[in-house]
Amino acid sequence: MALYNFNELYQVAQARHFKAVGSFNLHCLEMLPAFFNAAQQTNSPLMIQISTGTAQYLGYRLLVDxxxxxxxxxxxxxxxxxxxxxxxAAIQTAIDAGFSSVMYDGSHLSLDENIKNTRAVVELARPRNISVEGELGAIGGSEDGKAVAEEHITFTTVEDAKRFVDETGVDMLAVSIGTVHGLYTGKAQIQHQRLAEISEVAxxxxxxxxxxxxSDEDMRKAVTEGINKVNVGTEMNVQWVGQCKSAFEKGKVNDSVRKFLIPANDAVTQVLMEKIALFK
Ligand SMILES: [Zn+2]
Incomplete structure (x- = not known):
């Protein structure tokens, strides 16, 4: 089966009455069947996203295959x-290997430079029917070793969002509206007004x-205000590592490693199913 780009996948999601698609970070190959289990049990299409760190760890081709x-x-x-x-160059490698969607993150650059580079990626991807996500504003927290401190968080403005989308031709836009990368202990405050205004012009x-x-309540609201792709990463990782830690601790060294991983994979399936339920 050929992979779907985001636009094609989102059409399937809408036909199945989902308002948004979850995009789930894969950290290791062991987790992969757990993702498909969750999609099957919820009759949801599936978006799997790969950090450059994971792509280097597993290899682009192994992931695609x-x-x-x-x-x-x-x-x-x-x-x-x-x-x-x-x-x-890494985006080109992913495209050549067969990825069906890519994100260019130029959020650390000036708006002009971000537009210029993002447009170059769109020009690489479009002839191959690959969707492109761009990012505007700086989302706080840390992801894959890259951190944005609280004082450097900048929210996406309505004006910039309009210009960025018009001039780059991106398929989807990541916005900074109050959420934070990584394990967030407090309650993220989504700026709903800003979100609705950006969605209207973008x-x-x-x-x-x-x-x-x-929170579940905030998520349900955000997917009615223009959020159509929701990235979830940390939650699966936390569950997987937590389950593995306790299983490995209790187990014997001559037990099959499989015995330790199955509960971890089941926990990942559970997290995905709970998230997917919020997007209906
Ligand atoms: Zn992110």
């Missing part, structure tokens, strides 16, 4: 997306990063 194989055998419409990438699906710290 594994995801394609499961998408076909499990009959799940699937999009494979490269998350937060500031390196155009006219492309908006992306919520740092979905872990958002």
């Amino acid at each position: 594994s995801v394609c194989s499961l998408a076909e055998s499990q009959n799940v419409p699937t999009c494979l997306h490269l998350d937060h990438c500031s390196d155009i 006219r492309v699906p908006l992306v919520l990063h740092g979905g872990t710290g958002v």
